[in-house]
Amino acid sequence: MMVPITDRATQPAPWRRLATVLFRAREVSILLVVLAVFGLTTAYNTSFADLLSVQQLLVGASVMMILAVGETMVIITRNVDLSVGSVLGLSAYVIGDLFAHFPNLPVILGFLAGVGVGLLCGVVNGAIVVLARVPSLVVTLGTLYVIRGVDAIFVNGVQINPSSIPDSFLGIGYETVLDVPWMFVIASVLVVIVGYIMRTFRPARDLYAIGSDPQAALLAGVPVRRRVFFTFVVSGAIAGLAGGLWLANFATVSSVAGLGYELLVVAAVVVGGVAIFGGSGTVVGAALGAILLNTINQALVATRISAFWDEALAGALLITAIAFDRYVFLRRERALRVRLAHGLS
Amino acid sequence: MAFPETKGTETSAGPTAAEVADQERVLAANTAGHGWRWQSLGRWEVALVGFVIATILYGAAESHYFLSGANFFDFGLNIGPIALMALPLTFIVMTGEIDLSVASTLGLASSLLGYLFEHGWPLPVAIVTVLVMGVITGSFNGILVTRLGLPSLAVTIGTLTLYRGIAEIILGSSSVTGFPNAYDTVGTHPIPHTQFTWTLGIFLVLAIVFGVVLHATPLGRSMVAIGLNKETAFFSGIRVKRIKLLLYTLSGVICAAAGVLWTFQYATSRYDAGTGLELDVVTVVLFGGISIFGGRGTIVGVMMAVCVLGGIQSALTLINVSAQAQEVVTGCLLIVSVVLPNSGATIGQLRARWARRAGVP
Numbered sequence: 001m002m003v004p005i006t007d008r009a010t011q012p013a014p015w016r017r018l019a020t021v022l023f024r025a026r027e028v029s030i031l032l033v034v035l036a037v038f039g040l041t042t043a044y045n046t047s048f049a050d051l052l053s054v055q056q057l058l059v060g061a062s063v064m065m066i067l068a069v070g071e072t073m074v075i076i077t078r079n080v081d082l083s084v085g086s087v088l089g090l091s092a093y094v095i096g097d098l099f100a101h102f103p104n105l106p107v108i109l110g111f112l113a114g115v116g117v118g119l120l121c122g123v124v125n126g127a128i129v130v131l132a133r134v135p136s137l138v139v140t141l142g143t144l145y146v147i148r149g150v151d152a153i154f155v156n157g158v159q160i161n162p163s164s165i166p167d168s169f170l171g172i173g174y175e176t177v178l179d180v181p182w183m184f185v186i187a188s189v190l191v192v193i194v195g196y197i198m199r200t201f202r203p204a205r206d207l208y209a210i211g212s213d214p215q216a217a218l219l220a221g222v223p224v225r226r227r228v229f230f231t232f233v234v235s236g237a238i239a240g241l242a243g244g245l246w247l248a249n250f251a252t253v254s255s256v257a258g259l260g261y262e263l264l265v266v267a268a269v270v271v272g273g274v275a276i277f278g279g280s281g282t283v284v285g286a287a288l289g290a291i292l293l294n295t296i297n298q299a300l301v302a303t304r305i306s307a308f309w310d311e312a313l314a315g316a317l318l319i320t321a322i323a324f325d326r327y328v329f330l331r332r333e334r335a336l337r338v339r340l341a342h343g344l345s
Numbered sequence: 346m347a348f349p350e351t352k353g354t355e356t357s358a359g360p361t362a363a364e365v366a367d368q369e370r371v372l373a374a375n376t377a378g379h380g381w382r383w384q385s386l387g388r389w390e391v392a393l394v395g396f397v398i399a400t401i402l403y404g405a406a407e408s409h410y411f412l413s414g415a416n417f418f419d420f421g422l423n424i425g426p427i428a429l430m431a432l433p434l435t436f437i438v439m440t441g442e443i444d445l446s447v448a449s450t451l452g453l454a455s456s457l458l459g460y461l462f463e464h465g466w467p468l469p470v471a472i473v474t475v476l477v478m479g480v481i482t483g484s485f486n487g488i489l490v491t492r493l494g495l496p497s498l499a500v501t502i503g504t505l506t507l508y509r510g511i512a513e514i515i516l517g518s519s520s521v522t523g524f525p526n527a528y529d530t531v532g533t534h535p536i537p538h539t540q541f542t543w544t545l546g547i548f549l550v551l552a553i554v555f556g557v558v559l560h561a562t563p564l565g566r567s568m569v570a571i572g573l574n575k576e577t578a579f580f581s582g583i584r585v586k587r588i589k590l591l592l593y594t595l596s597g598v599i600c601a602a603a604g605v606l607w608t609f610q611y612a613t614s615r616y617d618a619g620t621g622l623e624l625d626v627v628t629v630v631l632f633g634g635i636s637i638f639g640g641r642g643t644i645v646g647v648m649m650a651v652c653v654l655g656g657i658q659s660a661l662t663l664i665n666v667s668a669q670a671q672e673v674v675t676g677c678l679l680i681v682s683v684v685l686p687n688s689g690a691t692i693g694q695l696r697a698r699w700a701r702r703a704g705v706p
Binding site: 146148150266309312316 | 493499500502508624670674684
């Protein structure tokens, strides 16, 4: 059945078209919301736009942006990784402990160790999900606590202090290049690289196919289980990297590092336009979602509204985002049906 | 729950080997008449009996104190609220949905109770208000899931954060104490003439009610039918959305009640009451043999899972294992409870594949 796609009668008014573009390109609308929050907060408290304040804003968002990159890949395949917060905590502690024992360790080796820890956790997650064919929600909810518990056993109440971590490592946490914090540079580079990969390369496109319809992807010859396994490994490794940056930023680590981050990351990713049931969304959108949540967090402090509002707002934003996605989806479906009916008559 | 990577394929593609086996089993059961459930679903419950015995033996071997009445009281204090919240979650998981906001609802209930008490409300009125709050939070979940058609996983992750956040707004970092002694005895005295804590006693009574409802009433069988196949249930005239909404509301009320009991048990109201408890609740339900895909499991299984988890935590506490380290055990139990029931199907599939490879040169 031929359906005229550009039927003048059904062509919407220009402002509606603009609205549609904004609806569809979630990145644009999230960016606008970020700017709006930033603008309103600055109007209330002008020091919010100070260089130092903005730098702090970017540093604060960096770890969450990095976690959002890995989480996006997992959610696009219609899975979820709830263990990222625990992996971050374990990785941060292992790196800190390494530096405490080997003070002259090169910085890059520290990061590699963190990534290695994350990789290992990712392998465990991926293997259980893929081999046992059980929902990733339950598996990673389990590993969330297992990894946190292992972390607690390692830490055993002794926290790592800034004095035992080399300055060159901690410098990553506060030094800037052209006034842009290194943390944010690293996060942005990762977002751009992974964003490009997710747009361009076939194995990455496979992830979208798997998320849209796992059965169809399988029939189309996509090695579904291998791809899903690989995605969990990457997500783990990225969470390990985030652990390194977390340590560089906070300079001290106990057994509660990254506690509860998984929920914020999922919220950021979903707010950033990644469908919770897979198949659509971009890394850039998810990173912007992370920036938005962090901006709101800082804005609450700057406007002297209690920081206690933070968690409730994150939850409300998450629910609003999925409800909004559902609304857009239903509207598009209805429009499609109307168009089909026109074509048939 | 839609994670079709592993299941939910009935409607879209051919059945897998495991599903065919299931269907045959159901067919055989229907033709064989009564008593079939013991053959098809009995296995996990039998394994659970083994787990319960093993837990008791382990606990008794680790500490002489384990089998004492006083320790049974402590066991009830620890596992009672978890067990209470596991009952409505059992129903929800049975219909193929999930509710991760249970522990946050408990925390919100505890905060609201403390807030109202601090502002001079008489306790009975405050308790009723908190239960009404449970109706609201539960039905809010339910409306989002049923009327707006949103995925329950995402919704309840959202309300997990939201409800805890509201609790934080209500109470901030302060805590409320000084409840009347008559109420605080919930945490210090068992139900008269027994060693049961109030939470555990209420759980036992409710478990019997829930068991009868699930296994012997049209409502309960409707839940099972929804979990097995939502479309079929709908076309058989079952009010799928209404039942789910009812279950979420029920979950809200019972979690709020658990929050009230929790507050009196610890004689303190704090916004972070029961943080992370959703893991234990989900673990109890899934370890009890309720299939994460819905439609399978028994209340007896959940009751035994309560014994196992509570027993292990009690034994580990007795030998001074920290609460965080205990989470390793709980997390492993959770993973085992979803991996084990599925491993049979996986092994069968691998075998079939090897056989095919061997057959085709």
